[in-house]
Amino acid sequence: MHHSNSSRPPAAGVQLVPGLTAEEMGTVVERTFERYTSSSMPTRKGKGVAIVWFRNDLRILDNEALFQAWISSEAVLPVYCVDPRLFGSTHNFGFPKTGVLRTRFLMESLVDLKRNLTKHGLDLLIKQGKPEDLLPSLAKAYAAHTVYAQKETCSEELNVEQLVARNLKLVTSSASESNSIYGTRLKLIWGGSMYHIDDLPFDCKILPDVYTQFRKSVEFKSKVRGSVKLPSALGPPPQVGDWGCFSEISQFAVEIPKVDRGMRFLGGESAGLSRLHEYFWNKDLLGIYKETRNGMLGPDYSTKFSPWLATGCLSARLIHDEVKRYEAERQSNNSTYWLVFELIWRDYFRFLSIKQGNSLFHLGGPRKVENNWSTDRNLFDAWKDGRTGYPLVDANMKELSTTGFMSNRGRQIVCSFLVRDMGIDWRMGAEWFESCLLDYDPCSNYGNWTYGAGVGNDPREDRYFSIPKQAQNYDPEGKFVAYWLSELQPLPKEKRNFPGHSYIKTIVPLKFGSHNRTVAKGAASVPRRTSAENKWKRDGKRG
Numbered sequence: 018m019h020h021s022n023s024s025r026p027p028a029a030g031v032q033l034v035p036g037l038t039a040e041e042m043g044t045v046v047e048r049t050f051e052r053y054t055s056s057s058m059p060t061r062k063g064k065g066v067a068i069v070w071f072r073n074d075l076r077i078l079d080n081e082a083l084f085q086a087w088i089s090s091e092a093v094l095p096v097y098c099v100d101p102r103l104f105g106s107t108h109n110f111g112f113p114k115t116g117v118l119r120t121r122f123l124m125e126s127l128v129d130l131k132r133n134l135t136k137h138g139l140d141l142l143i144k145q146g147k148p149e150d151l152l153p154s155l156a157k158a159y160a161a162h163t164v165y166a167q168k169e170t171c172s173e174e175l176n177v178e179q180l181v182a183r184n185l186k187l188v189t190s191s192a193s194e195s196n197s198i199y200g201t202r203l204k205l206i207w208g209g210s211m212y213h214i215d216d217l218p219f220d221c222k223i224l225p226d227v228y229t230q231f232r233k234s235v236e237f238k239s240k241v242r243g244s245v246k247l248p249s250a251l252g253p254p255p256q257v258g259d260w261g262c263f264s265e266i267s268q269f270a271v272e273i274p275k276v277d278r279g280m281r282f283l284g285g286e287s288a289g290l291s292r293l294h295e296y297f298w299n300k301d302l303l304g305i306y307k308e309t310r311n312g313m314l315g316p317d318y319s320t321k322f323s324p325w326l327a328t329g330c331l332s333a334r335l336i337h338d339e340v341k342r343y344e345a346e347r348q349s350n351n352s353t354y355w356l357v358f359e360l361i362w363r364d365y366f367r368f369l370s371i372k373q374g375n376s377l378f379h380l381g382g383p384r385k386v387e388n389n390w391s392t393d394r395n396l397f398d399a400w401k402d403g404r405t406g407y408p409l410v411d412a413n414m415k416e417l418s419t420t421g422f423m424s425n426r427g428r429q430i431v432c433s434f435l436v437r438d439m440g441i442d443w444r445m446g447a448e449w450f451e452s453c454l455l456d457y458d459p460c461s462n463y464g465n466w467t468y469g470a471g472v473g474n475d476p477r478e479d480r481y482f483s484i485p486k487q488a489q490n491y492d493p494e495g496k497f498v499a500y501w502l503s504e505l506q507p508l509p510k511e512k513r514n515f516p517g518h519s520y521i522k523t524i525v526p527l528k529f530g531s532h533n534r535t536v537a538k539g540a541a542s543v544p545r546r547t548s549a550e551n552k553w554k555r556d557g558k559r560g
Protein backbone atom coordinates (compact mmCIF):
# COMPACT_ATOMS: atom_id res chain seq x y z
CA MET A 18 0.00 0.00 0.00
CA HIS A 19 1.37 3.36 -0.97
CA HIS A 20 0.97 6.34 1.34
CA SER A 21 1.97 9.84 0.55
CA ASN A 22 4.01 11.41 3.33
CA SER A 23 1.33 13.95 4.01
CA SER A 24 -1.25 11.31 4.95
CA ARG A 25 0.97 9.70 7.52
CA PRO A 26 0.02 10.46 11.12
CA PRO A 27 2.60 12.28 13.22
CA ALA A 28 4.85 9.98 15.23
CA ALA A 29 3.49 9.13 18.65
CA GLY A 30 5.27 10.71 21.59
CA VAL A 31 4.27 12.95 24.44
CA GLN A 32 4.31 16.67 23.60
CA LEU A 33 5.03 18.92 26.55
CA VAL A 34 2.99 22.10 26.73
CA PRO A 35 4.72 24.53 26.93
CA GLY A 36 7.63 22.97 25.12
CA LEU A 37 10.30 25.07 26.87
CA THR A 38 13.19 23.98 29.08
CA ALA A 39 13.12 24.90 32.76
CA GLU A 40 15.78 27.52 32.09
CA GLU A 41 13.85 29.12 29.23
CA MET A 42 10.73 29.16 31.38
CA GLY A 43 12.67 30.87 34.17
CA THR A 44 13.73 33.67 31.83
CA VAL A 45 10.20 34.16 30.43
CA VAL A 46 8.69 34.30 33.92
CA GLU A 47 11.29 36.75 35.18
CA ARG A 48 10.71 39.10 32.24
CA THR A 49 6.93 38.88 32.46
CA PHE A 50 7.03 39.58 36.19
CA GLU A 51 9.22 42.61 35.51
CA ARG A 52 6.66 43.88 33.02
CA TYR A 53 3.57 43.30 35.17
CA THR A 54 4.80 44.12 38.68
CA SER A 55 6.10 47.38 40.06
CA SER A 56 8.91 48.18 42.46
CA SER A 57 7.52 51.64 43.27
CA MET A 58 4.14 51.03 44.86
CA PRO A 59 2.12 53.29 47.15
CA THR A 60 2.90 52.81 50.84
CA ARG A 61 0.78 50.23 52.59
CA LYS A 62 -1.76 51.90 54.79
CA GLY A 63 -3.19 48.80 56.34
CA LYS A 64 -2.60 47.20 59.69
CA GLY A 65 -2.42 43.64 60.98
CA VAL A 66 -2.82 40.46 58.96
CA ALA A 67 -4.95 39.77 55.89
CA ILE A 68 -5.51 36.26 54.58
CA VAL A 69 -5.65 35.48 50.87
CA TRP A 70 -7.73 32.39 50.27
CA PHE A 71 -6.54 31.11 46.88
CA ARG A 72 -9.29 29.40 44.88
CA ASN A 73 -9.35 29.43 41.07
CA ASP A 74 -6.80 32.23 40.96
CA LEU A 75 -3.54 30.35 41.42
CA ARG A 76 -1.31 33.20 40.29
CA ILE A 77 0.44 36.35 41.44
CA LEU A 78 0.16 38.59 38.37
CA ASP A 79 -3.10 40.51 38.00
CA ASN A 80 -4.42 38.95 41.20
CA GLU A 81 -6.66 41.63 42.67
CA ALA A 82 -7.49 39.69 45.84
CA LEU A 83 -3.78 39.39 46.59
CA PHE A 84 -3.29 43.09 45.84
CA GLN A 85 -6.15 44.14 48.14
CA ALA A 86 -4.79 41.96 50.93
CA TRP A 87 -1.33 43.47 50.50
CA ILE A 88 -2.43 47.10 50.50
CA SER A 89 -4.77 46.66 53.48
CA SER A 90 -2.37 44.92 55.86
CA GLU A 91 1.12 44.74 57.29
CA ALA A 92 1.41 41.04 56.51
CA VAL A 93 -0.35 38.70 54.07
CA LEU A 94 -1.04 35.05 54.83
CA PRO A 95 -1.67 33.10 51.59
CA VAL A 96 -3.71 29.89 52.07
CA TYR A 97 -4.97 27.09 49.84
CA CYS A 98 -7.43 24.51 51.15
CA VAL A 99 -7.42 21.03 49.59
CA ASP A 100 -11.17 20.53 49.89
CA PRO A 101 -12.24 16.88 50.36
CA ARG A 102 -15.44 17.61 48.41
CA LEU A 103 -13.33 18.21 45.31
CA PHE A 104 -10.61 15.63 45.79
CA GLY A 105 -11.37 11.98 46.40
CA SER A 106 -15.16 12.29 46.15
CA THR A 107 -17.48 11.24 43.35
CA HIS A 108 -20.16 13.01 41.37
CA ASN A 109 -23.84 12.16 40.70
CA PHE A 110 -23.03 9.58 38.02
CA GLY A 111 -20.13 8.07 39.97
CA PHE A 112 -17.10 9.71 38.31
CA PRO A 113 -14.41 11.32 40.44
CA LYS A 114 -15.27 14.99 40.90
CA THR A 115 -11.66 15.88 40.08
CA GLY A 116 -9.97 13.23 37.96
CA VAL A 117 -6.31 12.27 38.33
CA LEU A 118 -5.03 14.43 35.48
CA ARG A 119 -6.59 17.64 36.79
CA THR A 120 -5.46 16.75 40.31
CA ARG A 121 -1.90 16.52 39.05
CA PHE A 122 -2.25 19.81 37.15
CA LEU A 123 -3.57 21.52 40.28
CA MET A 124 -0.84 20.16 42.51
CA GLU A 125 1.80 21.35 40.04
CA SER A 126 0.11 24.74 40.06
CA LEU A 127 0.31 24.89 43.86
CA VAL A 128 3.98 23.96 43.90
CA ASP A 129 4.64 26.72 41.36
CA LEU A 130 2.56 29.26 43.29
CA LYS A 131 4.41 28.46 46.50
CA ARG A 132 7.74 28.85 44.71
CA ASN A 133 6.80 32.18 43.10
CA LEU A 134 5.30 33.55 46.32
CA THR A 135 8.49 32.62 48.15
CA LYS A 136 10.57 34.41 45.51
CA HIS A 137 8.50 37.53 46.11
CA GLY A 138 8.70 37.55 49.89
CA LEU A 139 5.71 35.41 50.92
CA ASP A 140 4.89 31.70 51.10
CA LEU A 141 1.83 29.47 50.74
CA LEU A 142 0.14 27.51 53.47
CA ILE A 143 -1.47 24.41 51.99
CA LYS A 144 -3.97 22.72 54.28
CA GLN A 145 -6.18 19.72 53.81
CA GLY A 146 -9.77 20.38 54.85
CA LYS A 147 -12.85 22.45 54.13
CA PRO A 148 -12.33 26.20 53.73
CA GLU A 149 -15.22 26.90 56.13
CA ASP A 150 -13.38 24.96 58.86
CA LEU A 151 -9.80 26.00 58.13
CA LEU A 152 -10.13 29.71 57.39
CA PRO A 153 -11.98 30.75 60.56
CA SER A 154 -9.48 28.96 62.77
CA LEU A 155 -6.55 30.53 60.88
CA ALA A 156 -8.25 33.93 61.04
CA LYS A 157 -8.59 33.57 64.78
CA ALA A 158 -5.05 32.32 65.30
CA TYR A 159 -3.55 35.22 63.31
CA ALA A 160 -6.16 37.82 64.31
CA ALA A 161 -6.71 38.50 60.62
CA HIS A 162 -9.02 41.43 59.87
CA THR A 163 -10.07 40.17 56.42
CA VAL A 164 -10.07 37.07 54.25
CA TYR A 165 -9.76 38.09 50.59
CA ALA A 166 -10.79 35.69 47.84
CA GLN A 167 -11.87 35.63 44.22
CA LYS A 168 -15.64 35.69 43.74
CA GLU A 169 -17.20 32.68 42.05
CA THR A 170 -20.62 32.36 40.44
CA CYS A 171 -21.92 28.76 40.61
CA SER A 172 -23.84 27.01 43.35
CA GLU A 173 -21.18 24.78 44.93
CA GLU A 174 -18.69 27.64 45.11
CA LEU A 175 -21.33 30.09 46.38
CA ASN A 176 -22.30 27.64 49.06
CA VAL A 177 -18.71 27.46 50.33
CA GLU A 178 -18.49 31.27 50.29
CA GLN A 179 -21.58 31.51 52.47
CA LEU A 180 -20.29 28.90 54.92
CA VAL A 181 -16.91 30.63 55.18
CA ALA A 182 -18.56 34.02 55.82
CA ARG A 183 -20.89 32.53 58.43
CA ASN A 184 -18.17 30.61 60.29
CA LEU A 185 -15.79 33.56 60.22
CA LYS A 186 -18.46 35.56 62.00
CA LEU A 187 -19.18 32.80 64.50
CA VAL A 188 -15.58 31.99 65.34
CA THR A 189 -13.96 35.40 65.25
CA SER A 190 -16.80 37.43 66.77
CA SER A 191 -16.71 35.38 69.94
CA ALA A 192 -13.08 36.44 70.30
CA SER A 193 -14.17 40.04 69.88
CA GLU A 194 -15.76 40.33 73.31
CA SER A 195 -12.47 39.80 75.12
CA ASN A 196 -10.00 41.54 72.82
CA SER A 197 -12.17 43.90 70.81
CA ILE A 198 -11.73 42.34 67.38
CA TYR A 199 -14.98 42.80 65.55
CA GLY A 200 -14.84 39.63 63.58
CA THR A 201 -12.99 38.77 60.40
CA ARG A 202 -14.69 39.82 57.19
CA LEU A 203 -14.81 37.82 53.99
CA LYS A 204 -14.14 40.17 51.08
CA LEU A 205 -14.90 38.65 47.69
CA ILE A 206 -13.15 40.27 44.77
CA TRP A 207 -14.19 39.93 41.13
CA GLY A 208 -11.32 38.55 39.05
CA GLY A 209 -12.22 35.63 36.78
CA SER A 210 -13.21 37.38 33.57
CA MET A 211 -11.69 39.71 30.98
CA TYR A 212 -14.41 42.39 31.26
CA HIS A 213 -14.97 43.39 34.87
CA ILE A 214 -18.49 42.72 36.07
CA ASP A 215 -18.80 46.34 37.24
CA ASP A 216 -18.05 47.58 33.72
CA LEU A 217 -20.88 45.69 31.98
CA PRO A 218 -23.52 47.90 30.36
CA PHE A 219 -26.28 45.82 32.00
CA ASP A 220 -27.00 43.89 35.16
CA CYS A 221 -26.23 40.16 34.81
CA LYS A 222 -29.85 39.38 35.69
CA ILE A 223 -30.88 40.89 32.36
CA LEU A 224 -27.94 39.66 30.30
CA PRO A 225 -28.78 39.25 26.60
CA ASP A 226 -29.77 35.68 25.74
CA VAL A 227 -27.82 35.77 22.51
CA TYR A 228 -24.03 35.89 22.49
CA THR A 229 -23.70 38.31 19.58
CA GLN A 230 -25.88 40.87 21.36
CA PHE A 231 -23.78 40.55 24.49
CA ARG A 232 -20.52 40.84 22.55
CA LYS A 233 -21.60 43.88 20.55
CA SER A 234 -22.79 45.70 23.67
CA VAL A 235 -19.62 45.13 25.66
CA GLU A 236 -17.41 45.92 22.68
CA PHE A 237 -19.30 49.16 22.15
CA LYS A 238 -19.95 50.29 25.71
CA SER A 239 -17.33 48.69 27.97
CA LYS A 240 -13.57 48.64 28.18
CA VAL A 241 -11.26 45.89 29.33
CA ARG A 242 -9.29 47.18 32.31
CA GLY A 243 -5.54 46.79 32.29
CA SER A 244 -4.23 44.07 34.59
CA VAL A 245 -3.60 45.05 38.19
CA LYS A 246 0.08 45.70 38.89
CA LEU A 247 1.32 44.05 42.04
CA PRO A 248 4.40 45.09 43.97
CA SER A 249 7.46 43.01 43.18
CA ALA A 250 8.07 42.54 46.93
CA LEU A 251 5.00 41.15 48.72
CA GLY A 252 6.46 40.39 52.13
CA PRO A 253 6.84 40.20 54.95
CA PRO A 254 4.56 37.29 55.77
CA PRO A 255 3.22 36.82 59.28
CA GLN A 256 5.14 34.59 61.68
CA VAL A 257 4.03 31.10 60.73
CA GLY A 258 5.43 28.15 62.66
CA ASP A 259 5.37 25.69 59.80
CA TRP A 260 4.62 26.64 56.22
CA GLY A 261 5.00 23.05 55.09
CA CYS A 262 7.32 22.07 52.28
CA PHE A 263 7.04 20.99 48.67
CA SER A 264 7.34 17.33 49.50
CA GLU A 265 4.22 17.63 51.65
CA ILE A 266 2.22 18.51 48.60
CA SER A 267 3.17 15.15 47.17
CA GLN A 268 0.84 13.51 49.71
CA PHE A 269 -1.95 14.65 47.40
CA ALA A 270 -0.18 13.26 44.34
CA VAL A 271 -1.95 10.62 42.33
CA GLU A 272 -0.87 7.66 40.27
CA ILE A 273 -1.26 8.29 36.59
CA PRO A 274 -0.82 5.55 34.04
CA LYS A 275 2.13 6.22 31.76
CA VAL A 276 1.16 7.17 28.22
CA ASP A 277 3.19 7.46 25.07
CA ARG A 278 1.21 10.07 23.14
CA GLY A 279 -0.76 13.29 23.37
CA MET A 280 -0.18 16.57 25.13
CA ARG A 281 1.16 16.78 28.65
CA PHE A 282 0.23 20.12 30.22
CA LEU A 283 2.38 21.43 33.04
CA GLY A 284 0.44 23.23 35.78
CA GLY A 285 1.32 26.61 37.25
CA GLU A 286 1.59 30.31 36.48
CA SER A 287 5.16 29.89 35.22
CA ALA A 288 4.08 27.30 32.65
CA GLY A 289 1.04 29.38 31.64
CA LEU A 290 3.13 32.52 31.06
CA SER A 291 5.63 30.42 29.12
CA ARG A 292 2.92 29.00 26.90
CA LEU A 293 1.70 32.51 26.18
CA HIS A 294 5.21 33.59 25.29
CA GLU A 295 5.72 30.55 23.08
CA TYR A 296 2.40 30.97 21.21
CA PHE A 297 2.52 34.75 20.76
CA TRP A 298 6.15 35.74 20.65
CA ASN A 299 8.33 32.72 19.84
CA LYS A 300 6.15 31.02 17.24
CA ASP A 301 4.09 34.02 16.14
CA LEU A 302 0.99 31.81 16.06
CA LEU A 303 -1.41 34.51 17.24
CA GLY A 304 -1.21 36.08 13.78
CA ILE A 305 -2.78 32.94 12.21
CA TYR A 306 -5.02 31.85 15.09
CA LYS A 307 -8.30 32.32 13.21
CA GLU A 308 -7.23 30.03 10.38
CA THR A 309 -5.85 27.29 12.62
CA ARG A 310 -8.12 27.33 15.68
CA ASN A 311 -10.43 24.57 14.44
CA GLY A 312 -7.65 22.00 14.27
CA MET A 313 -7.49 18.91 16.44
CA LEU A 314 -3.95 17.61 16.42
CA GLY A 315 -0.89 18.91 18.25
CA PRO A 316 -0.18 21.85 20.55
CA ASP A 317 -0.15 24.69 18.04
CA TYR A 318 -3.52 24.95 16.25
CA SER A 319 -5.02 26.91 19.18
CA THR A 320 -3.62 28.66 22.25
CA LYS A 321 -4.23 25.87 24.82
CA PHE A 322 -4.58 28.60 27.44
CA SER A 323 -7.75 27.05 28.90
CA PRO A 324 -6.19 24.83 31.63
CA TRP A 325 -4.27 27.82 32.99
CA LEU A 326 -7.27 30.13 32.64
CA ALA A 327 -9.58 27.72 34.47
CA THR A 328 -7.24 27.37 37.44
CA GLY A 329 -6.47 31.07 37.33
CA CYS A 330 -2.77 30.48 36.65
CA LEU A 331 -3.27 32.93 33.77
CA SER A 332 -5.56 35.94 33.88
CA ALA A 333 -7.73 36.77 30.87
CA ARG A 334 -6.87 40.44 31.34
CA LEU A 335 -3.16 39.78 31.14
CA ILE A 336 -3.74 37.82 27.93
CA HIS A 337 -5.70 40.82 26.65
CA ASP A 338 -2.80 43.14 27.54
CA GLU A 339 -0.45 40.86 25.64
CA VAL A 340 -2.75 40.75 22.59
CA LYS A 341 -2.69 44.56 22.54
CA ARG A 342 1.11 44.56 22.85
CA TYR A 343 1.39 42.00 20.03
CA GLU A 344 -0.90 44.14 17.88
CA ALA A 345 1.26 47.18 18.53
CA GLU A 346 4.59 45.45 18.04
CA ARG A 347 3.92 42.74 15.45
CA GLN A 348 0.60 42.82 13.61
CA SER A 349 -3.08 43.42 14.11
CA ASN A 350 -5.48 41.32 12.04
CA ASN A 351 -8.60 39.12 12.19
CA SER A 352 -6.72 36.49 14.14
CA THR A 353 -5.58 38.80 16.90
CA TYR A 354 -9.16 40.04 17.20
CA TRP A 355 -10.53 36.49 17.16
CA LEU A 356 -8.70 35.46 20.29
CA VAL A 357 -10.39 38.33 22.11
CA PHE A 358 -13.68 37.23 20.53
CA GLU A 359 -13.21 33.75 22.05
CA LEU A 360 -12.31 35.20 25.43
CA ILE A 361 -15.59 37.13 25.28
CA TRP A 362 -17.34 33.75 24.92
CA ARG A 363 -15.64 32.70 28.11
CA ASP A 364 -16.83 35.88 29.84
CA TYR A 365 -20.31 35.40 28.45
CA PHE A 366 -20.68 31.95 30.00
CA ARG A 367 -19.41 33.28 33.31
CA PHE A 368 -21.93 36.13 33.43
CA LEU A 369 -24.68 33.89 32.07
CA SER A 370 -24.16 31.51 35.01
CA ILE A 371 -25.21 34.36 37.32
CA LYS A 372 -28.40 34.88 35.35
CA GLN A 373 -29.19 31.18 34.95
CA GLY A 374 -28.36 30.05 38.49
CA ASN A 375 -28.94 26.40 39.18
CA SER A 376 -30.93 25.81 36.00
CA LEU A 377 -27.54 25.45 34.31
CA PHE A 378 -27.20 22.07 36.01
CA HIS A 379 -30.76 20.86 35.54
CA LEU A 380 -31.78 18.32 32.92
CA GLY A 381 -34.13 20.73 31.15
CA GLY A 382 -31.55 23.51 31.34
CA PRO A 383 -32.35 27.21 31.52
CA ARG A 384 -35.17 26.77 29.01
CA LYS A 385 -36.74 23.93 31.03
CA VAL A 386 -36.94 21.70 27.98
CA GLU A 387 -38.81 18.49 28.60
CA ASN A 388 -37.29 15.48 26.94
CA ASN A 389 -37.04 11.73 27.43
CA TRP A 390 -33.27 11.30 27.58
CA SER A 391 -31.82 7.84 27.96
CA THR A 392 -29.38 6.94 30.75
CA ASP A 393 -28.35 3.64 29.11
CA ARG A 394 -25.05 2.92 30.77
CA ASN A 395 -23.78 0.58 28.03
CA LEU A 396 -24.23 3.17 25.34
CA PHE A 397 -22.79 5.86 27.56
CA ASP A 398 -19.74 3.75 28.40
CA ALA A 399 -19.12 3.12 24.69
CA TRP A 400 -18.99 6.90 24.23
CA LYS A 401 -16.90 7.55 27.33
CA ASP A 402 -14.35 4.83 26.54
CA GLY A 403 -14.12 5.65 22.83
CA ARG A 404 -15.85 2.47 21.57
CA THR A 405 -18.75 3.85 19.54
CA GLY A 406 -17.25 2.74 16.24
CA TYR A 407 -17.31 6.30 14.96
CA PRO A 408 -13.59 6.95 14.57
CA LEU A 409 -13.75 10.71 14.96
CA VAL A 410 -15.78 10.40 18.17
CA ASP A 411 -13.62 7.60 19.55
CA ALA A 412 -10.33 9.34 18.81
CA ASN A 413 -11.51 12.48 20.60
CA MET A 414 -12.72 10.54 23.63
CA LYS A 415 -9.37 8.70 23.82
CA GLU A 416 -7.56 12.00 23.75
CA LEU A 417 -9.73 13.31 26.59
CA SER A 418 -9.16 10.39 28.94
CA THR A 419 -5.43 10.19 28.12
CA THR A 420 -4.51 13.88 28.33
CA GLY A 421 -7.37 15.77 30.02
CA PHE A 422 -7.73 17.92 26.90
CA MET A 423 -9.89 17.95 23.77
CA SER A 424 -10.08 20.58 21.03
CA ASN A 425 -13.12 22.83 20.81
CA ARG A 426 -14.07 21.15 17.52
CA GLY A 427 -13.80 17.72 19.16
CA ARG A 428 -15.92 18.79 22.13
CA GLN A 429 -18.72 20.00 19.88
CA ILE A 430 -18.62 16.78 17.86
CA VAL A 431 -18.71 14.36 20.80
CA CYS A 432 -21.34 16.46 22.60
CA SER A 433 -23.61 16.42 19.54
CA PHE A 434 -23.07 12.69 19.10
CA LEU A 435 -23.91 11.79 22.70
CA VAL A 436 -26.95 14.00 22.87
CA ARG A 437 -28.40 13.98 19.37
CA ASP A 438 -27.35 10.60 18.00
CA MET A 439 -27.33 8.49 21.15
CA GLY A 440 -30.08 10.45 22.89
CA ILE A 441 -28.29 10.26 26.25
CA ASP A 442 -28.85 12.58 29.21
CA TRP A 443 -26.43 15.43 28.48
CA ARG A 444 -25.52 15.76 32.16
CA MET A 445 -23.73 12.40 32.04
CA GLY A 446 -21.47 13.79 29.32
CA ALA A 447 -20.99 17.06 31.18
CA GLU A 448 -20.03 15.23 34.36
CA TRP A 449 -17.55 13.03 32.50
CA PHE A 450 -16.00 16.20 31.06
CA GLU A 451 -15.98 17.72 34.53
CA SER A 452 -14.07 14.74 35.85
CA CYS A 453 -11.51 14.60 33.03
CA LEU A 454 -10.88 18.12 31.76
CA LEU A 455 -7.80 20.01 32.91
CA ASP A 456 -9.66 23.19 32.01
CA TYR A 457 -12.92 22.29 33.76
CA ASP A 458 -14.82 25.37 34.73
CA PRO A 459 -18.49 25.08 35.71
CA CYS A 460 -19.60 28.11 33.66
CA SER A 461 -17.88 27.13 30.41
CA ASN A 462 -18.52 23.42 30.75
CA TYR A 463 -22.21 23.46 31.66
CA GLY A 464 -22.76 26.54 29.50
CA ASN A 465 -21.40 24.79 26.42
CA TRP A 466 -23.18 21.53 27.22
CA THR A 467 -26.56 23.18 27.64
CA TYR A 468 -25.99 24.96 24.32
CA GLY A 469 -24.95 21.75 22.62
CA ALA A 470 -27.89 19.83 24.08
CA GLY A 471 -30.33 22.48 22.90
CA VAL A 472 -31.50 23.32 26.43
CA GLY A 473 -29.45 26.51 26.74
CA ASN A 474 -30.65 30.03 26.27
CA ASP A 475 -30.11 30.34 22.57
CA PRO A 476 -32.31 27.82 20.80
CA ARG A 477 -31.84 29.14 17.30
CA GLU A 478 -28.62 27.59 16.26
CA ASP A 479 -28.72 24.05 14.89
CA ARG A 480 -25.90 22.34 16.69
CA TYR A 481 -26.20 18.97 14.99
CA PHE A 482 -22.80 17.77 13.80
CA SER A 483 -22.68 15.20 11.00
CA ILE A 484 -19.70 13.02 11.79
CA PRO A 485 -18.63 12.24 8.19
CA LYS A 486 -18.88 15.91 7.26
CA GLN A 487 -16.84 16.91 10.27
CA ALA A 488 -14.24 14.26 9.42
CA GLN A 489 -14.09 15.49 5.86
CA ASN A 490 -13.70 19.13 6.86
CA TYR A 491 -11.47 18.90 9.90
CA ASP A 492 -9.56 15.64 9.55
CA PRO A 493 -9.55 15.07 5.79
CA GLU A 494 -6.38 13.01 5.81
CA GLY A 495 -7.48 10.99 8.82
CA LYS A 496 -4.34 12.05 10.69
CA PHE A 497 -6.04 12.85 13.95
CA VAL A 498 -7.95 9.58 13.99
CA ALA A 499 -4.89 7.55 13.06
CA TYR A 500 -2.92 9.24 15.83
CA TRP A 501 -5.37 8.10 18.50
CA LEU A 502 -6.70 4.89 16.95
CA SER A 503 -3.55 3.22 15.76
CA GLU A 504 -5.57 0.23 14.52
CA LEU A 505 -6.94 2.45 11.73
CA GLN A 506 -4.76 3.69 8.89
CA PRO A 507 -5.48 6.70 6.69
CA LEU A 508 -6.78 5.93 3.21
CA PRO A 509 -5.16 7.72 0.26
CA LYS A 510 -7.35 10.40 -1.28
CA GLU A 511 -7.95 8.56 -4.56
CA LYS A 512 -9.44 5.58 -2.73
CA ARG A 513 -12.03 7.51 -0.75
CA ASN A 514 -15.50 7.14 -2.16
CA PHE A 515 -17.82 8.91 0.25
CA PRO A 516 -17.51 11.88 2.60
CA GLY A 517 -15.51 11.12 5.72
CA HIS A 518 -14.20 7.87 4.18
CA SER A 519 -10.66 8.42 5.32
CA TYR A 520 -9.65 5.14 6.90
CA ILE A 521 -8.79 1.66 5.68
CA LYS A 522 -10.96 -1.44 5.83
CA THR A 523 -12.53 -1.49 9.29
CA ILE A 524 -14.97 1.22 8.35
CA VAL A 525 -18.18 0.51 6.46
CA PRO A 526 -20.71 3.13 5.44
CA LEU A 527 -24.05 2.80 7.14
CA LYS A 528 -27.40 4.40 6.51
CA PHE A 529 -28.36 5.76 9.89
CA GLY A 530 -31.38 7.91 10.55
CA SER A 531 -31.57 10.54 7.87
CA HIS A 532 -27.81 10.88 7.61
CA ASN A 533 -25.07 8.88 6.01
CA ARG A 534 -22.66 7.74 8.67
CA THR A 535 -19.55 5.65 8.86
CA VAL A 536 -19.29 2.99 11.54
CA ALA A 537 -16.54 0.55 12.37
CA LYS A 538 -17.40 -3.14 12.44
CA GLY A 539 -17.98 -4.48 15.93
CA ALA A 540 -19.00 -1.09 17.23
CA ALA A 541 -21.50 -0.68 20.04
CA SER A 542 -24.87 -0.53 18.34
CA VAL A 543 -26.37 2.91 18.40
CA PRO A 544 -30.17 2.96 18.23
CA ARG A 545 -31.66 4.24 15.04
CA ARG A 546 -33.51 7.49 15.18
CA THR A 547 -36.04 8.59 12.62
CA SER A 548 -35.53 11.87 10.84
CA ALA A 549 -38.53 13.33 12.66
CA GLU A 550 -36.93 12.40 15.96
CA ASN A 551 -33.67 13.85 14.81
CA LYS A 552 -35.33 17.10 13.97
CA TRP A 553 -37.08 17.10 17.32
CA LYS A 554 -33.75 16.50 19.05
CA ARG A 555 -32.15 19.21 16.98
CA ASP A 556 -34.76 21.77 17.88
CA GLY A 557 -34.65 20.65 21.49
CA LYS A 558 -38.45 20.93 21.67
CA ARG A 559 -41.22 18.51 22.43
CA GLY A 560 -42.50 17.06 19.18
Ligand SMILES: Cc1cc2nc3c(=O)[nH]c(=O)nc-3n(C[C@H](O)[C@H](O)[C@H](O)COP(=O)(O)OP(=O)(O)OC[C@H]3O[C@@H](n4cnc5c(N)ncnc54)[C@H](O)[C@@H]3O)c2cc1C
Nearest residue numbers: 319320321322323359363425428429456457458461462465
Ligand atom coordinates in the same frame (compact mmCIF):
# COMPACT_ATOMS: atom_id res chain seq x y z
C1 LIG B 1 -19.17 20.53 25.34
C2 LIG B 1 -18.11 21.56 25.64
C3 LIG B 1 -17.58 21.66 26.91
C4 LIG B 1 -16.60 22.63 27.20
N1 LIG B 1 -16.08 22.71 28.48
C5 LIG B 1 -15.16 23.68 28.77
C6 LIG B 1 -14.63 23.82 30.08
O1 LIG B 1 -15.00 23.11 31.02
N2 LIG B 1 -13.69 24.79 30.28
C7 LIG B 1 -13.26 25.62 29.28
O2 LIG B 1 -12.39 26.46 29.52
N3 LIG B 1 -13.77 25.53 28.05
C8 LIG B 1 -14.70 24.59 27.75
N4 LIG B 1 -15.19 24.50 26.47
C9 LIG B 1 -14.84 25.55 25.50
C10 LIG B 1 -13.66 25.27 24.56
O3 LIG B 1 -13.80 24.02 23.96
C11 LIG B 1 -12.31 25.34 25.25
O4 LIG B 1 -12.21 26.52 26.00
C12 LIG B 1 -11.17 25.35 24.24
O5 LIG B 1 -11.24 24.22 23.43
C13 LIG B 1 -9.84 25.41 24.95
O6 LIG B 1 -8.77 25.32 24.05
P1 LIG B 1 -7.85 26.57 23.76
O7 LIG B 1 -7.45 27.22 25.04
O8 LIG B 1 -6.75 26.13 22.86
O9 LIG B 1 -8.87 27.51 23.00
P2 LIG B 1 -8.63 28.74 22.03
O10 LIG B 1 -9.30 28.46 20.77
O11 LIG B 1 -7.20 29.09 21.97
O12 LIG B 1 -9.45 29.91 22.74
C14 LIG B 1 -8.86 30.80 23.69
C15 LIG B 1 -9.68 30.81 24.94
O13 LIG B 1 -11.00 31.28 24.68
C16 LIG B 1 -11.92 30.63 25.55
N5 LIG B 1 -12.91 29.91 24.76
C17 LIG B 1 -12.80 29.48 23.48
N6 LIG B 1 -13.95 28.88 23.09
C18 LIG B 1 -14.78 28.90 24.15
C19 LIG B 1 -16.10 28.44 24.39
N7 LIG B 1 -16.82 27.82 23.45
N8 LIG B 1 -16.63 28.63 25.60
C20 LIG B 1 -15.95 29.25 26.58
N9 LIG B 1 -14.70 29.71 26.41
C21 LIG B 1 -14.12 29.55 25.22
C22 LIG B 1 -11.11 29.66 26.39
O14 LIG B 1 -10.83 30.25 27.62
C23 LIG B 1 -9.85 29.45 25.57
O15 LIG B 1 -8.75 29.09 26.35
C24 LIG B 1 -16.17 23.52 26.17
C25 LIG B 1 -16.72 23.40 24.89
C26 LIG B 1 -17.68 22.44 24.62
C27 LIG B 1 -18.24 22.36 23.23
